[in-house]
Amino acid sequence: xxxxxxSLLDVRSLTKRFPVRGTTYKLHAVDDVTFxxxxxxxxxxxxxxxxxxxxxxxxxxxxxxxxxxxxxxEGQDIGQIPAARFATTPARARIQMVFQDPADSLNPRFxxxxxxxEPLHRLGRLHERAALRxxxxxxxxxxxxxxxxxxxxxxxxxxxxxxRVGIGRAVALAPxxxxxxxxxxxxxxxxxxxxxxxxAELRRQLGLAYLFVSHDLNVVRMITExxxxxxxxxxxxxxxxxxxxxxxxxxxxxxxxSAVPVADRAGRRQRIAVTGEPQSAVDPSPHxxxxxxxxxxxxARCEQQMPVLAPVAPDHxxxxxxxxxxxxSPCSSSMAAGPI
Amino acid sequence: MTQPPLLAVADLSIEFRTREGIVSALDGVSLSxxxxxxxxxxxxxxxxxxxxxxxxxxxxxxxxxxxxxxxVFGGLDLLAASEQQRQDYRGRALSMIFQSPRTALNPxxxxxxxxxxxxxxxxxxxxxxxxxxxxxxxxxxxIPDVERRFDAYPFELSGGMCQRVMIALAIACAPALLIxxxxxxxxxxxxxxxxxxxxxxxxxxxxxxxxxITHDLGLAAERCDRIVVMHAGHVVESAATSSLFTxxxxxxTARLIAxxxxxxxxxxxxxxxxxxxxxxxxxxxxxxYRARCExxxxxxxxxxxxxxxxxxxxxxxxxxxx
Numbered sequence: 307x308x309x310x311x312x313s314l315l316d317v318r319s320l321t322k323r324f325p326v327r328g329t330t331y332k333l334h335a336v337d338d339v340t341f342x343x344x345x346x347x348x349x350x351x352x353x354x355x356x357x358x359x360x361x362x363x364x365x366x367x368x369x370x371x372x373x374x375x376x377x378x379x380e381g382q383d384i385g386q387i388p389a390a391r392f393a394t395t396p397a398r399a400r401i402q403m404v405f406q407d408p409a410d411s412l413n414p415r416f417x418x419x420x421x422x423x424e425p426l427h428r429l430g431r432l433h434e435r436a437a438l439r440x441x442x443x444x445x446x447x448x449x450x451x452x453x454x455x456x457x458x459x460x461x462x463x464x465x466x467x468x469x470r471v472g473i474g475r476a477v478a479l480a481p482x483x484x485x486x487x488x489x490x491x492x493x494x495x496x497x498x499x500x501x502x503x504x505x506a507e508l509r510r511q512l513g514l515a516y517l518f519v520s521h522d523l524n525v526v527r528m529i530t531e532x533x534x535x536x537x538x539x540x541x542x543x544x545x546x547x548x549x550x551x552x553x554x555x556x557x558x559x560x561x562x563x564s565a566v567p568v569a570d571r572a573g574r575r576q577r578i579a580v581t582g583e584p585q586s587a588v589d590p591s592p593h594x595x596x597x598x599x600x601x602x603x604x605x606a607r608c609e610q611q612m613p614v615l616a617p618v619a620p621d622h623x624x625x626x627x628x629x630x631x632x633x634x635s636p637c638s639s640s641m642a643a644g645p646i
Numbered sequence: 647m648t649q650p651p652l653l654a655v656a657d658l659s660i661e662f663r664t665r666e667g668i669v670s671a672l673d674g675v676s677l678s679x680x681x682x683x684x685x686x687x688x689x690x691x692x693x694x695x696x697x698x699x700x701x702x703x704x705x706x707x708x709x710x711x712x713x714x715x716x717x718v719f720g721g722l723d724l725l726a727a728s729e730q731q732r733q734d735y736r737g738r739a740l741s742m743i744f745q746s747p748r749t750a751l752n753p754x755x756x757x758x759x760x761x762x763x764x765x766x767x768x769x770x771x772x773x774x775x776x777x778x779x780x781x782x783x784x785x786x787x788x789i790p791d792v793e794r795r796f797d798a799y800p801f802e803l804s805g806g807m808c809q810r811v812m813i814a815l816a817i818a819c820a821p822a823l824l825i826x827x828x829x830x831x832x833x834x835x836x837x838x839x840x841x842x843x844x845x846x847x848x849x850x851x852x853x854x855x856x857x858x859i860t861h862d863l864g865l866a867a868e869r870c871d872r873i874v875v876m877h878a879g880h881v882v883e884s885a886a887t888s889s890l891f892t893x894x895x896x897x898x899t900a901r902l903i904a905x906x907x908x909x910x911x912x913x914x915x916x917x918x919x920x921x922x923x924x925x926x927x928x929x930x931x932x933x934x935y936r937a938r939c940e941x942x943x944x945x946x947x948x949x950x951x952x953x954x955x956x957x958x959x960x961x962x963x964x965x966x967x968x
Contacts, residue, residue, distance in 0.1 A: 354834035355805070464922055465691075494690040494861065496919035499905040506913055521834060524864075524907035528916065551910070565835040566909055567864035580836045583790070583804070 313342035320375035335361040337539035348516040350530035358539040367403040367485040368392040399429045402476040406488040408468035412460040418471045419456040449474040466497035487519045538596040545622035555618045555629035651678040658715030667927040682853040686870035693876040695859045704732040738768040741816040745828040747808035751800040757811045758796030764818045783814040806837035827859045863906045878934035885960040895967040
């Protein structure tokens with residue numbers, strides 16, 4: 307992208323390998339990942355569990371140190387700052403994180419007030435009591451948490467209220483980027499709907515950018531403009547949300563999209579069968595497509611040469627030997643699809 | 647239709663004694679399951695879906711007390727059964743799979759041994775045949791390389807594989823009814839699909855009936871013949887899947903459908919349900935959805951909660967149905 311210099315977040319060849327205990331092997335959790343997020347943009351990150359999406363989120367939120375690659379945020383290479391020290395840098399206030407289970411991620415000994423006040427106190431240098439209270443109450447209003455609940459501990463709040471606190475403490479310092487790791491998957495649908503509306507409203511009001519990690523494709527489509535699809539540590543497809551869900555180019559994305567349950571029988575898609583177990587993420591071959599073996603379209607070349615992300619349409623990239631030229635005809639001949 | 651249902655639950659009420667008072671977890675729950683049928687049990691957390699399942703299995707928490715009701719399964723009232731009778735039907739005629747397979751399986755026993763245990767207790771097979779049958783079951787649930795996996799421990803398998811082992815355990819004795827409590831929650835959509843396809847396939851080939859407990863309406867719609875909607879310990883609506891989705895009669899069902907993200911839907915289409923599930927301690931209004939309901943009128947407070955058949959097989963517990 308030519309305007310990469312203007313991006314809020316610019317991630318280049320980001321890699322994280324975890325040592326496998328007792329061996330010299332490495333688990334390739336995030337492997338050579340490159341993408342950008344513009345200011346105010348909402349980007350989704352989807353993929354199955356174990357694909358590395360949470361690790362990627364934690365690398366960007368600077369809770370984990372990368373093995374290799376760079377993370378530019380507002381032009382500064384924050385990937386170089388050790389995660390342990392990042393909490394005391396000014397950039398910490400500008401990248402915040404919302405976690406999956408608010409009951410687990412909130413300090414049980416902190417009231418809702420304390421949880422929201424803590425970052426203001428530590429990073430916002432807001433020490434004066436009255437000013438702190440004013441700002442906490444402002445944040446509570448922003449996230450729709452009644453003032454009366456500020457004195458409560460997490461166990462005295464409902465799941466939805468807890469997540470409002472979790473979001474409140476994340477937006478208290480007016481960050482530019484919010485990394486949301488499955489923020490609604492522990493909630494009931496009725497509460498999820500409320501929180502999703504809140505997140506959309508906050509973004510409109512505060513101009514936040516989101517990296518929204520989720521396995522729920524229907525939710526991702528609602529809340530993002532662009533989507534990254536991850537499979538075994540690699541981004542296999544990236545593009546506008548509508549395009550990714552309506553005209554997926556990568557066989558894995560097609561399988562993922564077609565597996566979403568649909569209530570309306572007439573609206574069901576052709577199902578794409580994915581069989582077999584995924585490859586191991588421990589020292590995978592650099593020459594074999596990660597999806598090979600489960601891919602309904604795999605052929606000889608996929609085993610000899612790892613496909614890289616290549617444009618299939620404007621703003622739309624896929625890492626597949628087949629999609630490079632068949633992007634506009636999603637039903638390639640060899641696809642193992644059948645009616646439901 | 648004249649054939650008696652496989653399972654008939656009538657007027658089931660369950661209370662929990664807690665330090666903060668008595669919680670009315672289920673109140674007058676009735677539902678039935680026919681042979682070979684898949685019935686979905688849907689609702690938000692705290693609606694009583696799992697308590698219903700645990701009561702049928704006879705594995706309720708000691709603080710729970712059944713205050714009324716019957717659950718007739720194959721001529722036996724499950725709620726009145728002795729522990730001896732329960733041990734005899736559980737795992738044989740009636741079995742259950744749980745949400746988190748990794749915690750539900752025994753972590754220090756190989757998966758093959760765990761299946762053999764069930765067969766030894768119920769299957770009446772000669773000792774020499776047990777291992778062969780266990781291997782057959784593992785193959786049946788599409789576990790690759792069964793000879794090697796027989797000796798594997800749960801931690802060596804992926805979540806999807808563990809769920810397959812749970813299914814193998816549950817179907818070891820060809821049960822007439824399988825209760826699946828959120829069998830795919832926490833699994834990926836692709837794995838979810840293959841697990842549910844497997845259950846559907848087993849159901850078709852063995853005429854097994856299934857109660858599918860889920861909070862995912864899309865999934866229930868895709869997999870169930872009929873759906874029972876629960877809210878705060880009440881069954882608020884039950885109907886054939888297509889009529890429930892095309893013409894929901896209970897305001898809660900309609901709201902639940904509207905708050906579920908559908909493929910291709912916009913955020914604006916997603917309408918939250920006002921209010922929260924009521925506190926189930928102390929005095930409750932006849933209709934427990936009343937405080938959240940935009941159609942509520944004074945008469946909604948008056949007991950009893952009506953249970954009206956608005957159409958053939960379509961039951962709704964509401965004074966002012968849609």
